[in-house]
Amino acid sequence: MSDGASRFEEFPVDAVHVGLTLFVLAVLFLYSPLFVQPPGGTFTVLEVVVLFLLYAMILVGLNLQFGHAGLVNFGPVAFFAVGGYTAAMLTANEPFRAVGLGYPWPVGLLAAILVAAALGVLLGISTLRLRDDFLAIVTLAVAEIIHGLLETQSDITGGSLGLNNVPRPIAGTTTAGDGAVLVSTIIVFGALALLFYGVFRRLSASPYGRVLRAIRADEQVTETLGKRVFRYKLAVFVYGAAVAGLAGALLVFYNGAAAPGFFTINVTVIVWIGMLIGGAGSDRGVLGGLAIIMSFQLFTRFLNDQIPFVTQDQFASIRLVLIGLLLMVIVKYRPEGIWGDADELGVES
Amino acid sequence: MEIPLAQEVIFGLVIGSYIALGAIGFTLVYGLVNMINFAHGEFITIGAFVGYFAVAEIGLPLPVAVLVALGGTAVVGWGIARITFEPMNDAGAVPLLLMSIGLGLVLRNGIRAIAGPDRRNIRTDVATYRFDDLGFFVTSQQLLIIGLTLVSVLVLHLFLSRTMLGIAMRATADNEDLALVSGIDTRRVRNAVWLAASGLAGVAGVMLGTAQAASPTVGFGQLLLIITAAILGGAGSPYGAVAGSYILGVAVTVSVPFLQRLEETLALNLELTALNSTMAFVILIVVLLVRPGGLVSAEVRTS
Amino acid sequence: MTLLAVDGLRRSFGSLVAVDGVSFEIEAGEIVGMIGPNGAGKTTTFNCILSVIDSDAGTVSFDGADVTGGPPHALARRGLVRTFQQTRELETLTVADNMLLAAPEHPGERAWHAVGRTSTSAQREAAARERAMELLEVFDIAGMVEEYAGNLSGGQRKLLELARSLMLDPKLLLLDEPFAGVNPSLTNEIVGHIEALNDDGMTLLIIEHELETLTDLVDRLIVLADGQVLATGPPAAIMENEEVIDAYLGG
Numbered sequence: 001m002s003d004g005a006s007r008f009e010e011f012p013v014d015a016v017h018v019g020l021t022l023f024v025l026a027v028l029f030l031y032s033p034l035f036v037q038p039p040g041g042t043f044t045v046l047e048v049v050v051l052f053l054l055y056a057m058i059l060v061g062l063n064l065q066f067g068h069a070g071l072v073n074f075g076p077v078a079f080f081a082v083g084g085y086t087a088a089m090l091t092a093n094e095p096f097r098a099v100g101l102g103y104p105w106p107v108g109l110l111a112a113i114l115v116a117a118a119l120g121v122l123l124g125i126s127t128l129r130l131r132d133d134f135l136a137i138v139t140l141a142v143a144e145i146i147h148g149l150l151e152t153q154s155d156i157t158g159g160s161l162g163l164n165n166v167p168r169p170i171a172g173t174t175t176a177g178d179g180a181v182l183v184s185t186i187i188v189f190g191a192l193a194l195l196f197y198g199v200f201r202r203l204s205a206s207p208y209g210r211v212l213r214a215i216r217a218d219e220q221v222t223e224t225l226g227k228r229v230f231r232y233k234l235a236v237f238v239y240g241a242a243v244a245g246l247a248g249a250l251l252v253f254y255n256g257a258a259a260p261g262f263f264t265i266n267v268t269v270i271v272w273i274g275m276l277i278g279g280a281g282s283d284r285g286v287l288g289g290l291a292i293i294m295s296f297q298l299f300t301r302f303l304n305d306q307i308p309f310v311t312q313d314q315f316a317s318i319r320l321v322l323i324g325l326l327l328m329v330i331v332k333y334r335p336e337g338i339w340g341d342a343d344e345l346g347v348e349s
Numbered sequence: 350m351e352i353p354l355a356q357e358v359i360f361g362l363v364i365g366s367y368i369a370l371g372a373i374g375f376t377l378v379y380g381l382v383n384m385i386n387f388a389h390g391e392f393i394t395i396g397a398f399v400g401y402f403a404v405a406e407i408g409l410p411l412p413v414a415v416l417v418a419l420g421g422t423a424v425v426g427w428g429i430a431r432i433t434f435e436p437m438n439d440a441g442a443v444p445l446l447l448m449s450i451g452l453g454l455v456l457r458n459g460i461r462a463i464a465g466p467d468r469r470n471i472r473t474d475v476a477t478y479r480f481d482d483l484g485f486f487v488t489s490q491q492l493l494i495i496g497l498t499l500v501s502v503l504v505l506h507l508f509l510s511r512t513m514l515g516i517a518m519r520a521t522a523d524n525e526d527l528a529l530v531s532g533i534d535t536r537r538v539r540n541a542v543w544l545a546a547s548g549l550a551g552v553a554g555v556m557l558g559t560a561q562a563a564s565p566t567v568g569f570g571q572l573l574l575i576i577t578a579a580i581l582g583g584a585g586s587p588y589g590a591v592a593g594s595y596i597l598g599v600a601v602t603v604s605v606p607f608l609q610r611l612e613e614t615l616a617l618n619l620e621l622t623a624l625n626s627t628m629a630f631v632i633l634i635v636v637l638l639v640r641p642g643g644l645v646s647a648e649v650r651t652s
Numbered sequence: 653m654t655l656l657a658v659d660g661l662r663r664s665f666g667s668l669v670a671v672d673g674v675s676f677e678i679e680a681g682e683i684v685g686m687i688g689p690n691g692a693g694k695t696t697t698f699n700c701i702l703s704v705i706d707s708d709a710g711t712v713s714f715d716g717a718d719v720t721g722g723p724p725h726a727l728a729r730r731g732l733v734r735t736f737q738q739t740r741e742l743e744t745l746t747v748a749d750n751m752l753l754a755a756p757e758h759p760g761e762r763a764w765h766a767v768g769r770t771s772t773s774a775q776r777e778a779a780a781r782e783r784a785m786e787l788l789e790v791f792d793i794a795g796m797v798e799e800y801a802g803n804l805s806g807g808q809r810k811l812l813e814l815a816r817s818l819m820l821d822p823k824l825l826l827l828d829e830p831f832a833g834v835n836p837s838l839t840n841e842i843v844g845h846i847e848a849l850n851d852d853g854m855t856l857l858i859i860e861h862e863l864e865t866l867t868d869l870v871d872r873l874i875v876l877a878d879g880q881v882l883a884t885g886p887p888a889a890i891m892e893n894e895e896v897i898d899a900y901l902g903g
Contacts, residue, residue: 016767072443126638133385133442137576138637141630144573148627202767207752207760207777210745214753217742224702225754226728226820227761235763269454276447317462324454331448332437343800346744347440 015198023191030173030188035180046182048298050254052290053189057247059271059290060193060200060283061240067281068204069236070216072132075123075139076244076271078146081263082119083112083245085150085157088258093165098158105167109249116245117238124237128230143268150260162259166252185254192250196243201283203239212236213281217346270294273323276330279340289337293323353484357603363491365598366498367560370553371568371575372582372590373505374546380522380585381542384434384445389575391456392547393568396422396554398460401469401563411473411559415497418551426547427540429456435539453569461565468562471555494556501549502591509587514541522585574601577633601628655680655824655855656701656732661710663700670696671707672879678824683846683856685866685887688876689900694859695737697876698828702727702734715823729756731823737832737859739809743802747793747812748784750801754819755780780819787815791845807838814845825849827858831865843869863900867891875899 038046058076065071087108092100127138150157157163170188171181203209214222215229223229252258270293278289297319304315330337335347375389399421403414433452434445476489509515514537521528521538529535550568557567578597582589656678663671671693678684688694700707703721711720714732742750752758758780759765760773788794791811796804801812810830817825827846831839846856846869860866866873867887875882875890877899883890890896 072446130637131442133446134580134637136443136446137385137580138634141573141633145627145630145634148630152627199767202769203763206766206769207758207773208763208766210749210753211761213745213749214742217744218740220704220724221736221740221742222753223724224704224728224734225816226725226756227753228723228725239763272447313466314462317458320458321455321462324451324458327451328433328448328455331444331451332433335440335444343802344744346802347444 015194015201017198019191019193019195019198023188023195026184026187026191030170030184035174035176036183037176038179038183040179043179043182044301045298046179046186048294049186050182050189052294053186053193054247054251055267055271055274055290055294056193056287057196057250058240058244058267059275059286060197061236061243062271063275063280063283063286064200064204064212064236065240067275067283067286068209068216069212069233070132071128071233071237072136073139073237073240074136074268074272075141075143076240077263077265077267078123078139078143079116079119079241079244080248080251080267081143081146081150083116083248084252084258084263085163085248086115086245087112087249088163088166088252089157091167091253092163093167095158095163095165096161097154098163099156100163100165105169105253108167109246109253112245112249113242114245116248117242119245120238120241121234123241124234128233128237140265140268143265147260147263147265150263157260158258160260162257162261164257166256166258168256169253171256189250189254192246197283197287200239204283213344269323270297273327273330275337276327277337279337279345281341281345282337282339285337285339288339293326296323354603355483356485357606358599359485359487359491361599361602362495362595363560363598364602365595366494367553367557367571368574368578368598369498369591369594370501370549370556371571372578372594373501373587374549375575376579376582376585376587376590377518377542378546379579380587381518381525382434382438382445382539383442383525384449385442385576386434386546387446387449387572388429388453388456389449389546389550390568390570390572391453391460392422392426392550393554393557393571394457394460394563394565395425395547395568396551397471397558397563397567398464398469398554399425399551400555400558401471404471404473405469411471411493411555414471415552415555418555419548420551422551422554423544423548426550427543430543430547438539457565457569464565466565468564469558470562471558473559490556490559494560497552497556498591501552505545505587508545514538518542573633574629577629577636580633581636597629597632600632604628653680654678655715656857657711657713658697658701659711659713661697661700661712662708663696663705664708669879671700674710674876674879674881676874676881676884678855678857680823680855681850681853682872683850683858683870685870685873686857686859686876687861687863687866687873688882690861692876693879694876695828696879698734698826698859702732702826728820731821732826733817733820733822733824734826735813735817735828735830737828739806739813741801741804741809741812743800745801746797747788747799747801747804748781748797750812750816751784751788751819752777752780754816755783756820784815784819787818791815807834810834810838810842814842818849822854824855824857827856829859829861831860831862839865863891 058080062073062076065073089099090101090103090111091105091108093102094100123142127135130138151160170185174180174184211222211227211232215232219229251262271290274290274293275286276289277292278285278287280286300319304312336342336345371389371393375386378384378386396418400414400418403409403417404411409417433448437444437448473490477486479486509519517528517533518538518541520533521535525535554568561567574597578593579590581597582591582593654677659675661671661674674697686694699705701712702724704724706721711718713719714730719727719730742753745753758776759770760777765773785794788797791814793808793811796808801809804812830842834842850856858866858870870887872885873887873890874884875896882899883893883896
């Protein structure tokens, strides 16, 4: 069952409404004197939850692009990075050695979305006519160029050190310590992630999503049925870029700093593998997949401390070997992922 | 100090030769197996380690080590492809691409976990020939890599034009279905492609091991240059890949002093030369956008 | 009234001239057949009319407007709709989605309506679904509505493609070899559908390789050979035409 109507029905609660409500509550919570102090040993886990929520925002856009429309975007981290650095450079107060304009954080947030979207438009117009495997290479290359620029243009971006003295709006609302900030951050980011999930879910579960899936199946036929294929491709590319840009801004406002290390190709690898594990095109499934791969990373981080005779470097390598193996096994034996639909993706498992 | 142009060109030819050995294999795989192999760099790394082992542990002379790496990497690369890519040959471009990314992660990090991140230089005696009147020098190592590449191209050319299997390969590259119905054993062709592509990658690996070092990322570092060269030459065309490699090699080398001068002229500190590796990506994108078919032409657009 | 006018259409691939100055007109309400030996340039002519590929020269006007080189999606919305020689179902979509996708002017295909879940979108969807079910009933594949199109038989695919193109309410329907690889009973069924559509006022242009099926069906035949219009006229006259007979026997 994949037609519009049944997609509507399968969902008892509407994520857009819940997300909006939660966001309003989160803001009220921030400006109230209330706070939640998490137990001491949970900080590492909570840090990963923050990252999960940001990656989830990137992933809902990526899933609309690849899972529904079939666009092989191997550079989502490029928009994440551009959003993050735009926000950081506009708002930082006298960073160590970089541009820091000291504007208030809402300016940075808005600009991050706009600049990331603009990059999406520019890149989309020039590359979306390329065949899918070449689109993959170009988007990957653009992400690497941007990462290279961030590392080398020290006078602008602060080079490998990045920028500090970026405002931390959520941290500013409480004096109850890092733990309380973490919890507040998770509530706000969680509400936003849920909201974006809901919005993108509505896109994919509507006649709009049907056009996207038709484009993935056969662009030419879709065009002869009267759809402006290129415009749809560009639109989903830009929507994903804008949300990834916003996620980048949220990350630097959470950390109070931006550095190239936040925005490496690893982000792309993790969201892609999460999407493939969960099942590309399954809106909830991909988030499940992301949760699985990030839990695996977290779990193995704890494990590293327990195993003797293995150096940290070796352990990191082994972890990547396992992630690579997982990717190979998924692609080969279960191309529709855990929750994906093999018929809809046109694959045989 | 200003480096003479002749010297820059020699450096460019050397870099172009490393790229060419990788790019020929990459483009053969692209043309005949219809996949972009992101693990091709790891085949080069395997070659570097085989070469290191042959020279440093067994004590073989370099020319013999090159042959060992050629044969060893050919067999290993072919074996890996048989297990990973061949069973899903019909799955399409994107699944194969994802598979190769997974394989690349496994090989690169597997090698790192076993060998450690150390750089192992393959030590060889290097003679330097100076031509001070003309303002340049070459080393025996540089002559060897350029010579090896030229021999490889020659052998490949003879293979593609004079042998039944080579002619079958060209037919398969043109149209696999047609080749299949005209009785060409496409499976045998693909085996030959994997052997040739991995073998050439092995040779590139040994030579990179002597010039730089055998390290877990030595091949991966070449990958985007290789992809760029292959696309520049028209993806799927081995001769185009060779031409693309040398153009790219010379362009990257010559652009360094050019960028330095540009910065001095503009009196800016943009650290453009630090972008040298980024240059390859920029070239790649410009090529794909301006002339997606490369120097020759190939279908890379959807419609 | 002239619905489609093609004038001096030309297209070459390298040194091969596939379409070499093709001109013809189609009147509203006609069924016209386009025949010719393999390689005569029939499908290329189709593709040029619909600007799936660019033509080198010539003009195409449809329903009183010059549509030369116009984007394919715009032609579809004007009412110029085609089917493909090899059926091209969207295999990863269900039969229902294949049909609903073709519904024109669907507000739900715009992002704001999709996110806002507007009532205009829901109404259009309901109306489109009703129309789709009607057509699927007519074509006798309503029972497969929730099946993925990839699981249909070859004959069912032909019917679905025809039904799907009708969702667009075409003024002119271009059928590319609708009887290729179809068994005799299904051929009769499709012929019946085409006649019924024409009785309702639809204009059709049908490419066919074989002559036999078309002679009883069409009002007029256009014969292509070597990229040029060799002859045009009622089937009976065409069958007598010496040049046509030569082209078929010689080609």
